[in-house]
Amino acid sequence: MGSSSGKVLPESSAKSGYFCTIKSVVELRKVKKLDGERCKPNPHACLWRWRSDNRASKEGNSKEVTEPVPLEERLRNPNAKFRAKFDPRITARYDIKALIGRGSFSRVVRAEHRRTRKPFAIKLLEVRGREGHEACQAELGILRRVNHANIIRLAEVFETPHRVYLVLELATGGELLERVVARGTFRECDATRALVMVASGLCYLHTLGVIHRDLKPENLLYYHPGQDSRLIITDFGLACWDNKSSDRKECKTSETKDWALRTLCGTPEYLAPEMLARRPISSAVDMWALGVITYILLSGSLPFDHNSRPRLFRAILRGNYSFHGNPWNSVSTLAKSFIERLLTLDPNDRMTAEDALKHPWLVSMAASSSNKNLHRSISRNLQQRASQASSRCPSSSSAPGSKIAMRSGSRPGSGPRLGVGDRSQCSLKIAT
Incomplete structure (x- = not known):
């Protein structure tokens, strides 16, 4: 998106x-x-x-x-x-x-x-x-x-x-948002079930010292089509080890590690402010992305959404987003608090994956939150976004804005990352 x-x-x-x-x-x-x-x-x-x-x-x-x-x-x-x-x-x-x-x-x-x-x-x-x-x-x-x-x-x-x-x-089982769209109803409690699984996976990764660096809805896939399916994090093509990792086998030199922690990579709308500022990163960048995903999951729209990358990056660096319009008037205060604690500019003040799992909204599975069906508003916002985006989608690789490439410190051999699922007649992402 x-x-x-x-x-x-x-x-x-x-x-x-x-x-x-x-x-x-x-x-x-x-x-x-x-x-x-x-x-x-x-x-x-x-x-x-x-x-x-x-x-x-x-x-x-x-x-x-x-x-x-x-x-x-x-x-x-x-x-x-x-x-x-x-x-x-x-x-x-x-x-x-x-x-x-x-x-x-x-x-x-x-x-x-x-x-x-x-x-x-x-x-x-x-x-x-x-x-x-x-x-x-x-x-x-x-x-x-x-x-x-x-x-x-x-x-x-x-x-x-x-x-x-x-x-x-x-x-x-398809991507996270595919499941949301396919459902006839979608409430906050449904969002928390998915987010608990994502946060659990992130908590495990961060404990190992792994930073995913490209967390987004397309990289969250359901294992099978059933309602009881687990949600899995895929696409580790841009993942790296953080400074706290003691595993020297995968991170052979401090120079290699420093390159990975300073390289700008990922999907623009999900990039954390510290990545745009080219500061050393930590697992906190994945938590920022989780905040963006939560915002999309509850509204069908992006918190930071601009046609030009300079405007998009300025909005991210300033943390300019809001809870205006539908369906935010029907979303609980606890859910908004969860997002706000993730979309925090200072990575040191941002919730960790462990903190997220202890947040009252996830712990209670939104039991005290609004039980209103958000499906109509989410689907409408996604449709509107698709209509706008399809008219702007470049038709060739020479089109402006189709790719951001690093001018220095790039890792040779890198290419477009995809992710993995099996939906017949569909183009899928490679799950690594």
């Missing part, structure tokens, strides 16, 4: 591709082409982010594929060419079903374990050079350490000289 802005990523050596932040939360249909698959949104269902994916850079094309796929096989099976890119160790163990997501340096497929028939998502990362491998190993170091019900789980890893394959659990 946002204006013309996309995710802020460290500048890559391959300058191709961009992402616009408008994303469909109802239906995002995939149109597949034979030699260059490109995801296109349904123009009638754009609510959240319109992703214009692009072909992988020439540097990202693996040299491991030596035998071309026969034309007849390609015509009979459009995914045959892509399957040929997988290491034989993987195809021997997993049945590759379909391509479900792609970025400049990565692909995600839905796969099934041949023996257990259990579904998985496999993320293929194109890795080039020593620095590219180091960047990938930083992400892997975090994924290998985490083990929590509300964090995406890594099943196994396969590595080759130019590729890394991450086998991840497959989330099929």
